[in-house]
Amino acid sequence: MGATGGGGLLLYTLGTGFLKACGWVEEPDTDGVRQEDQEEKEAAQPWEPAYAKLEREGKLAGRIQEAYKIMEECRLCPRRCGVNRLEGEKGFCQGVQKAVVNVYGPHFGEELPLVGQGGSGTIFFSNCNLRCVFCQNWPIAHLGLGEEVDDEELARMMLKLQKIGCHNINLVTPTHVMPHIISAVRIALKEGLTLPLCYNTSGYERAEAMKLLDGIVDIYLPDLKFMDGMQAQRYNLAAAADYPRLTREAIREMYRQVGNLITDAGGIALRGLMIRHLVMPNRIAGTEEFVRWVAESLSQDTYVNIMAQYRVEFKAFEYEEIARAITSEEFVEAMEWALEAGLSNLDQRSLAQLAIHRRQLSS
Numbered sequence: 365m366g367a368t369g370g371g372g373l374l375l376y377t378l379g380t381g382f383l384k385a386c387g388w389v390e391e392p393d394t395d396g397v398r399q400e401d402q403e404e405k406e407a408a409q410p411w412e413p414a415y416a417k418l419e420r421e422g423k424l425a426g427r428i429q430e431a432y433k434i435m436e437e438c439r440l441c442p443r444r445c446g447v448n449r450l451e452g453e454k455g456f457c458q459g460v461q462k463a464v465v466n467v468y469g470p471h472f473g474e475e476l477p478l479v480g481q482g483g484s485g486t487i488f489f490s491n492c493n494l495r496c497v498f499c500q501n502w503p504i505a506h507l508g509l510g511e512e513v514d515d516e517e518l519a520r521m522m523l524k525l526q527k528i529g530c531h532n533i534n535l536v537t538p539t540h541v542m543p544h545i546i547s548a549v550r551i552a553l554k555e556g557l558t559l560p561l562c563y564n565t566s567g568y569e570r571a572e573a574m575k576l577l578d579g580i581v582d583i584y585l586p587d588l589k590f591m592d593g594m595q596a597q598r599y600n601l602a603a604a605a606d607y608p609r610l611t612r613e614a615i616r617e618m619y620r621q622v623g624n625l626i627t628d629a630g631g632i633a634l635r636g637l638m639i640r641h642l643v644m645p646n647r648i649a650g651t652e653e654f655v656r657w658v659a660e661s662l663s664q665d666t667y668v669n670i671m672a673q674y675r676v677e678f679k680a681f682e683y684e685e686i687a688r689a690i691t692s693e694e695f696v697e698a699m700e701w702a703l704e705a706g707l708s709n710l711d712q713r714s715l716a717q718l719a720i721h722r723r724q725l726s727s
């Protein structure tokens with residue numbers, strides 16, 4: 365599941381509708397224009413989400429058709445189940461014909477550029493195409509708790525999140541419902557949606573399917589959980605040994621589409637890639653390799669959140685190596701690797717956590 369962020373979520377329950385507490389690069393681009401110059405040019409224009417431009421160009425409706433077509437023999441994700449979800453067949457993710465939503469609402473525990481004053485407008489989709497044994501959202505991702513919604517209702521949720529002041533539409537675990545999302549976005553756009561879309565994914569994506577999102581998604585928020593296929597195989601309910609390879613490929617595609625994070629004058633995210641990496645006990649996540657890969661394959665200016673909040677959830681207690689919290693030594697080591705790799709846009713909360721853990725080690 366994509367959502368490994370912290371707490372601070374105010375949620376709308378479905379049906380009742382009430383609120384409850386619960387770098388640019390130095391090289392010239394293909395046109396010979398530096399990304400810095402392009403960003404300055406974009407900054408001078410009034411903000412509009414990517415999908416609005418695509419609709420103006422007359423291309424959004426075609427993308428929706430293409431995406432739904434994939435569901436006829438579902439290969440939205442690397443599992444490639446081949447089931448006809450439009451006829452009610454279920455694949456590995458257990459996704460049905462319609463999207464299933466558990467909760468939606470403003471979330472204040474996400475990365476600060478997403479949260480601002482109004483919160484990140486999260487929509488939690490039920491079920492998941494990855495299914496880690498340590499899933500921190502397992503009642504939603506594994507049990508699939510939630511209610512089916514049609515695309516019109518999904519659009520209404522987006523508009524409500526905009527109305528109450530959220531800064532983005534944060535689509536949590538979107539991979540298996542990508543067609544519904546882009547269909548709902550088009551409906552909401554006609555009713556005045558202007559927020560950036562944030563695609564909050566486990567990273568287990570098919571880069572080919574991701575290409576349909578080019579010009580629709582403004583902010584990509586993928587996890588990169590493992591760098592070693594053996595670990596990805598061991599800690600998923602259905603082996604996903606190809607996770608490190610395919611997720612890196614998908615993240616490269618995301619980076620190609622949106623580049624480094626761009627924010628408005630108030631520091632609110634408008635467009636770009638933000639990567640999450642959860643530090644796990646006993647170096648299971650391969651953090652040293654992860655930070656080097658980001659620095660060398662993407663950019664040292666990539667926004668990276670090295671997260672300290674691993675906790676023993678779901679079936680993790682059955683696996684000795686991950687049946688404990690991480691230590692201060694493990695988190696400090698991870699952050700020092702990131703700094704040594706030259707990552708210059710590390711999440712503010714992860715830097716604060718580094719200071720706390722360093723103090724603990726020195727006391």
Ligand code: SF4
Nearest residue numbers: 438441444445455457
């Ligand atoms: S989205 Fe679901 S049904 Fe489709 S390929 Fe992936 S796991 Fe299978």
